[in-house]
Amino acid sequence: MDFSENQQRQAFRRELREWLKANRVDSPPRNDLDQWHRAFVEWHKKLYSGGWMGISWPTEVGGRGLPDDFEAVFNEELGASETMPAPAIGYLGRPMLTHGSPDQQSRFLPRLLSGEEQWCQGFSEPDAGSDLAGLRTRADLRGDTYVVNGQKVWTSFAQYADWCLLLARSDRDAPKHKGISAFVVEMKSPGISVRPLVQITGDTEFSEVFFDDVEIPASQMIGDPGAGWAIAMTTVEFERGPADIGFTSRLANTLSRFEARVRSGEVELDQVGRRRLAEAFVSLEALRVRVQLSLLARASSGAGATPGPAGSVDKLLLTRAEQELCRTVLDLSEAGAVLEPDDQMFEYLYSRAQSIYGGTSQIQRSIIAQRILGLPRS
Numbered sequence: 001m002d003f004s005e006n007q008q009r010q011a012f013r014r015e016l017r018e019w020l021k022a023n024r025v026d027s028p029p030r031n032d033l034d035q036w037h038r039a040f041v042e043w044h045k046k047l048y049s050g051g052w053m054g055i056s057w058p059t060e061v062g063g064r065g066l067p068d069d070f071e072a073v074f075n076e077e078l079g080a081s082e083t084m085p086a087p088a089i090g091y092l093g094r095p096m097l098t099h100g101s102p103d104q105q106s107r108f109l110p111r112l113l114s115g116e117e118q119w120c121q122g123f124s125e126p127d128a129g130s131d132l133a134g135l136r137t138r139a140d141l142r143g144d145t146y147v148v149n150g151q152k153v154w155t156s157f158a159q160y161a162d163w164c165l166l167l168a169r170s171d172r173d174a175p176k177h178k179g180i181s182a183f184v185v186e187m188k189s190p191g192i193s194v195r196p197l198v199q200i201t202g203d204t205e206f207s208e209v210f211f212d213d214v215e216i217p218a219s220q221m222i223g224d225p226g227a228g229w230a231i232a233m234t235t236v237e238f239e240r241g242p243a244d245i246g247f248t249s250r251l252a253n254t255l256s257r258f259e260a261r262v263r264s265g266e267v268e269l270d271q272v273g274r275r276r277l278a279e280a281f282v283s284l285e286a287l288r289v290r291v292q293l294s295l296l297a298r299a300s301s302g303a304g305a306t307p308g309p310a311g312s313v314d315k316l317l318l319t320r321a322e323q324e325l326c327r328t329v330l331d332l333s334e335a336g337a338v339l340e341p342d343d344q345m346f347e348y349l350y351s352r353a354q355s356i357y358g359g360t361s362q363i364q365r366s367i368i369a370q371r372i373l374g375l376p377r378s
């Protein structure tokens, strides 16, 4: 595979590098989630004003219409500049780009892209995580309104969201995968309550969300009634992409911060330590190359291509790279750092979630076994 860059990509990289030099921002610590989230939204808006959000999204909805592989360049340069990571909106917006009506796309996508409106993902329920099709939140049609009752859980950033991409059962008589529909619902609708949950990291990234007779205009259904499963699959395929969720930039950042501490002599490494750091670096490089390959493949499949089941390979490589890197950085740091609730500890604890969200590693392996390798279901 030829990774040399054409002139358009080189120019894009140069322009971005210059922009980042003048505009990069430091991440505030995660110990105050409200403050961190405010800074993150500001960063999102700044990236948008600079023309760096929705690089591969169509120009009609405010994107730049560039090939998907430019997203890899964006992530690499963000990581190299040690700025805040990229906002993860691809997996929320792509389902509407693929399945939404032109009216929905023009109403919702430009504001999602610009950061003016924040979204969350209301898929998982207490008894429907890996078995997502088992979800029980109901959406009953009354006139031209759907009335929603039920509960979601692990809804990231629900407390800050203006809109939720919601899955609910709209036909209780249909087979379980076929009775689900997808909606966008306004989070300040009467009947929605959000109860934040404390994670092992100490912050409240995710919440329980309760729906009690919440009314959604039928025009806010994405796609047809019963199309929710296909929309859910589009969402999770994008959610598994390390570049789509901004993780390649985040991990490159973690590595370069640690390297700087080693170079300055703050952290001393023996031969075993150097070897472990080299292994973490190699996992990250393998991920970076894989991301490039995946995005190049998507770019050559044409506009609107989705990652497909191959995205599960990216997700497993991401999980390995992230968990190995964060574990290594923590192990090789001064012992005292382990006792402090600092960013490094936060990143280590957060890395444990990588093998769970967007579908657990066991589920990714099953997808690879059945849908890529064609192994029989047991």
Ligand SMILES: Cc1cc2nc3c(=O)[nH]c(=O)nc-3n(C[C@H](O)[C@H](O)[C@H](O)COP(=O)(O)OP(=O)(O)OC[C@H]3O[C@@H](n4cnc5c(N)ncnc54)[C@H](O)[C@@H]3O)c2cc1C
Pocket: 120, 121, 122, 123, 124, 125, 126, 127, 128, 129, 130, 131, 153, 154, 155, 156, 157, 206, 353, 356, 357, 358, 359, 360, 361, 362, 363, 366
């Ligand atoms: C940090 C974080 C953020 C999240 N954000 C969101 C969000 O914004 N929106 C949202 O909707 N959800 C979100 N989630 C939820 C996430 O998608 C689910 O946690 C995940 O799908 C697993 O579901 P579960 O927790 O119900 O575990 P379960 O499905 O109960 O799984 C428990 C264990 O059993 C294993 N298992 C289950 N079924 C199988 C099987 N068929 N084969 C092999 N092993 C199996 C799993 O791999 C896992 O180890 C988030 C989760 C985390 C950790």
